[in-house]
Amino acid sequence: xxxxxxxxxxxxxxxxxxxxxxxxxxxxxxxxxxxxxxxxxxxxxxxxxxxxxxxxxxxxxxxxxxxxxxxxxxxxxxxxxxxxxxxxxxxxxxxxxxxxxxxxxxxxxxxxxxxx
Amino acid sequence: xxxxxxxxxxxxxxxxxxxxxxxxxxxxxxxxxxxxxxxxxxxxxxxxxxxxxxxxxxxxxxxxxxxxxxxxxxxxxxxxxxxxxxxxxxxxxxxxxxxxxxxxxxxxxxxxxx
Numbered sequence: 001x002x003x004x005x006x007x008x009x010x011x012x013x014x015x016x017x018x019x020x021x022x023x024x025x026x027x028x029x030x031x032x033x034x035x036x037x038x039x040x041x042x043x044x045x046x047x048x049x050x051x052x053x054x055x056x057x058x059x060x061x062x063x064x065x066x067x068x069x070x071x072x073x074x075x076x077x078x079x080x081x082x083x084x085x086x087x088x089x090x091x092x093x094x095x096x097x098x099x100x101x102x103x104x105x106x107x108x109x110x111x112x113x114x115x116x
Numbered sequence: 117x118x119x120x121x122x123x124x125x126x127x128x129x130x131x132x133x134x135x136x137x138x139x140x141x142x143x144x145x146x147x148x149x150x151x152x153x154x155x156x157x158x159x160x161x162x163x164x165x166x167x168x169x170x171x172x173x174x175x176x177x178x179x180x181x182x183x184x185x186x187x188x189x190x191x192x193x194x195x196x197x198x199x200x201x202x203x204x205x206x207x208x209x210x211x212x213x214x215x216x217x218x219x220x221x222x223x224x225x226x227x228x229x230x
Contacts, residue, residue, distance in 0.1 A: 102148035
């Protein structure tokens with residue numbers, strides 16, 4: 001299996017620009033998670049989709065952040081406009097969610113975002 | 117609400133020595149507990165998880181963890197450290213049910229000295 005695929009792996013942009021991060025979950029998985037990792041705040045859940053529907057977006061920092069999952073094999077996280085404090089590593093993870101809990105989340109390699 | 121506390125942001129051990137990384141959790145429901153490892157510039161990889169079956173859980177690369185409800189702990193151990201074990205380790209808790217999301221600890225950076 002190819003695993004969770006994220007693109008781009010690295011992104012450098014200037015403050016005010018729009019940034020779009022992309023994720024392809026593992027085929028057959030029905031849950032998708034976006035996390036952000038920073039030195040100051042550690043790993044934070046931003047948003048969680050189940051069957052392409054956003055279930056919990058309480059971790060999205062502010063209106064500048066938006067996420068979509070138009071189909072089971074693709075999701076985007078968009079920041080518009082970007083700010084230097086958005087610099088972080090953004091991870092996408094996917095899992096198969098059944099009636100039982102405790103399923104494993106599989107993480108992508110992450111996108112390193114630097115906003116100048 | 118759930119939370120995880122990892123004691124010690126940095127742990128150093130000599131090669132061949134015991135590895136002990138500490139994790140304490142707080143959960144209002146029976147928890148599901150995970151240990152993930154992150155190598156430099158990579159994503160997180162599952163080491164092992166506890167899902168209310170056996171309290172002693174064996175994972176990959178010789179790691180294991182024991183769930184102790186009375187101590188609300190889920191410490192990670194490995195009898196003999198290898199240089200390749202140097203990485204950052206994260207403990208995480210999931211509340212189960214509709215709460216699928218993981219809540220991560222702050223991580224422990226493991227250094228293995230030759």
